[in-house]
Amino acid sequence: MSERVDLWNNGNLVQDIFLGEIKVPVKVLRNDSFQAWYLLQPRENGNKSSKTDDLGSLRLNICYTEDCVLPSEYYTSLRNLLLKSADVQPISASAAYILSEVCRDKYDAVLPLVRLLLHHHKLVPFVAAVAELDLKDTQEANTIFRGNTLATRCVDEMMKIVGKHYLKVTLKPVIDEICESPKPCEIDPIKLREGDNVEINMENLRYYVDKVFREIVRSSISCPTLMCDVFYSLRHLAAKRFPNDPHVQYSAVSSFVFLRFFAVAVVSPHTFHLRPHHPDAQTSRTLTLISKAIQTLGSWGSLTKTKLSSFKETFMCEFFKTFQEETFTESVKKFLDDVSSTESKEPSGVSEPVHLKEGEMYKRAQGRTRIGKKNFKKRWFCLTSREFTYHKQQDKEPIFTIPIKNILAVEKLDESSFNKKNMFQVLHGEKPLYIQANNCVEASEWIEALCRVTRCNQKRLSFYHPSAFLNGNWLCCKATIESSEGCARCTADVPADTQIEIDGDRETERIYSLFTINRSKLQKLEEACGSIAVYQGPRKEPDDYSNFTIEDSVATFHTLQQIIDIVEKLNESHEKYQKKRSSSAKYGSEENPIVGKVS
Template identity: 75%
Template sequence: MAGEHGGGRRGGESRDPPAAPVRVLQSLRVKICEAKNLLPYPGPNKMRDCFCTVNLDQEEIFRTNVVEKSLNPFYGEDFYFEIPRMFHSLSFYIYDKSLLQRDLRIGKVAIKREELCRFYGKEPWFPLQPIDSNSEVQGKVHLELKLNELITDNGSVQQLMVHIVECEGLPLVNGQSCDPYASVSLVGPSRNDQKKTKVKKKTSNPQFNEKFYFEVTRSSSYTKKSQFQVEEEDIEKLEVRVDLWNNGNLAQDVFLGEIRIPVRVLRNDSSHQAWYWLLPKDNGSKSSKYDDLGSLRLSICYTEDYVLPSDCYCPLKTLMMKSPDIKPITASAAFILGEICRDKNDAILPLVRLLLHHQKLVLFVTTIAQLDLNDTQEANTIFRGNSLATRCMDETMKIVGNHYLKVTLKNVIDEICESPKPCEIDPNRLREGDSIDNHKDNLRYYVDKVFSCIVKSSMSCPTVMCDLFSSLRHMAVRHFPNDRHVQYSAVSSFVFLRFFAVAVVSPHIFHLRSHHPDAQTSRVLTLISKTIQTLGSVGSLSKSKTSSFKEPFMCEFYKMFEEETYTADVKKFLEEISSTESKEPSGMSESVILKEGEMYKRAQGRTRIGKKGFNKRWFSLSSREFAYHKQKGETCLVCNREVTTCCQLFLFFFLCFLSPYSFYDQGL
């Protein structure tokens, strides 16, 4: 590639500066649709409680909700992920949830990275494959092979040198980095010479750098009859086999993968050096009946974007920056880009980030929102479509409103998820002995608590969101001057319908929770979200609010909230967040958690045999400090408050969280 070499020297000319490298940005958008015909559970109750995980190599990056008592679970969950590293395969695992034991893996779908493009924009059914130790192989090994001919007093002897240089990307074993070693064998019809490397401790990328020598005996004479025939026959039947193992100490060693290389591919006195992907044992020799395990329907969109140096995009950037001032707005570059892209999310997210950074987002969104208003005939359908304006608003609220959600809802969401009270009010879902009145009281307690947190949070609402809400509110009033509720519905259709209600029902998407809630908690959050969404409608519907519910039991439950105080609180809240008056951003004065999670920290100064070299710790990076704790919620062990430029450090720590195999605490 041109980017890998500098310019050549010509005569007396100075060397041209090297070309800037081209970055490759990988992204993955997946929809986990449904599974069917899963293997029944042995016993009288054949149903299973299943969930699905998405794994990059063997690192889990997403999991769905648990679907209870079904062999044909429907998930319907979308997931977007920006991939920070190279990977070999993308895998999907179906688990059977267990309360007392370890979750049981039923089957998996594994797709190599180079094959992902075949499924772009499709929703095929993938047969589930069985899971065993061989199917979990990952990583690669760097080898150097050389075949030399030696002349001795006894005849011709060929010597094979096998150099085990290093390995990369070996899997975790029991959640920790493995203790790998390599077994090197020269295998033939009548021989199996085996040698081993030293064990490397606690690493997924061992550096072996060990050489092994094997002798291949030849004919003792140099007659024309035997010399070449014997060599060719011997070479044809020999192969080098390299097996990777995890040293189990007192337990059984765990197989990590193997490679096989025929010696016949080597030439005398020439070195053969290459990386090899590790493979399972007897790869391709066994056929499995995958259909017996069931199937999984997936939509996979894997994208590789080649990014040039930023200077190359200056003309495009200038064109985009002029978009808010173009008349009509439909002729602007930003609008056209948002309309012509096959996947609008690919255009809207970078567009919002660019305009937001240069403080032109409010003007652009306001202008394109006017197009929506021009096509809206009834006030009760205002901003309910999926247009460019509403999509830009959605992305803006996700970007600038993340901290707002955390200071507003995280504590109450944690309370609901960690100790959920029974809240089922659907008579068809109640179990024997359940009290629907008690469940209604529990649900009302949660709704009141969430509602109170929301309507008291106006001072924490980000300025950009307030400016957008203010513009939308005044535009709606001008367009529907005779509707006294439209000023509220223009704002509530975003802040309640597309922001708070979505965050309540899917807290993991907005990083309010690290994992998808279980089925019972998810049901509680769904009922809360439905009620909050209706409470926020503020009478914009000409008919009764209870008629907006499809379920009769929700209509009955909502009658508990028909007091005028709820409507008054919502109106007051919507007026405050759509006001242009300056207010003190009290929420931003608090420490903002940028990222938190578990990593492995190397323990320093330990030399005793048997002492663990790595400990699992809970790390937290905020706008003020970087700290770690023994467990989440416990007293801080080490805290660095000298973080003055968190923005510069954030990328480093973020990448550490994405690959939490080891972390060194030197300098903290």
């Protein structure tokens, strides 16, 4: 097994130039210290290769961070302190916010923090709290969420984690077409080659932009629930901050979903696993032009004459004159409504219910208390954007209808409930609807389809019973009250391949390490809080803590004391655990590995 390292020259922003690549065997990276020179090789992705001796050489200096993750109980105090951050007033006095303040690079803090909060379903309220703090410092609506703050970075990281499948189903087919069958799209007169026809190139570019734009505005039904929840919070916070601007509720969402999500994925498809390699120079240029167009089309009101006159490139201004149609603005508005609403929406531009899926399955009679084959009846099921129904036969009137907005959860059902495989349940306020699909693939498809169309329902359940209520109790938890809260957390709120494996203890250990590394900054911040509390007069000269956000010195000081105390206890736990492991494990084993080179 080997790792491939590509070398690119990105001196001209996104116009990267491929210089060469090397392959390094993974086994050599296991050494404590590894340094070596490698000759750069031609790319192995089907492109015409250049001569090896023209590619130069590359020296690698590889380092890695090793975290010693303790058993889960050691992290209880730190984990609880971080998870309650969204409830701390003000948010700048919370442990999560303080982490971002003391880290030199906010990204170091954002990655483990977002993963931890995401794992424990605490991300949405935290993002809302830090976004509200951002908005306090935002003076103009047209600059909303444009900086690299803790809020914007958290949303960026969240979209990268949970939006992979969304990008795949929305953009991958059209990105593949652009990369595999490229058409010339250069419209900058300075960059045109001899023989290029700018009119044809403009038509090609317009074709690609139309196709990408159309796929995006039709994709709201595939947008992950978590992204919708975050966009909903941002939309309403923005409207509250700028009540006299009717468009800010849209620009607050478009600044993320268009500018920081779709446009970035278009220009760097390899980064989001939409393509296996970095595109060649010509294709990269085409993707850059498409990305610019998508950013502009996605910006609320961007097709006005005032906006067009602000383009730096004259050729882009001329290109966008062909887009001045109300349909583009209305499509963006409808799409943003769909992905930032708390109610189930139909796909953009649709007034009639959209037929999504139908097929024959078995339904268990509701209300039956005994197990028996006679309780299962073959029925024809139909799912539209408005309702889920079943019929005795195809094309017959439905005998039972569940409005989409009333569906609270869709989950698999334990096989032990009725001794039958491939079962799932639809929870909708009345008794659960138990359904048996014909096979496991069909069951997964129905669950995914139902989850997608109900992803924005406001009253979605957080917990459910994985088994049925039979003979006076729930088979899963033995609770005797049929209306009791579920005993398992809902899992099927997103398609299966968007779910990620997160080790909460590992992320907490990483955060502990960051606090340990930045112990001196924690102490400076603690001293700053003390100084503010003692001296309340005007500060004439910049202080050592002028870069810190301290809204409430007393609350911040209290949190800092908790952090420092927890870090000290974890330091002691690490030392004790390492000593215990070293003394009880055989030297050279996985638990007590040899440190240093063997002579």
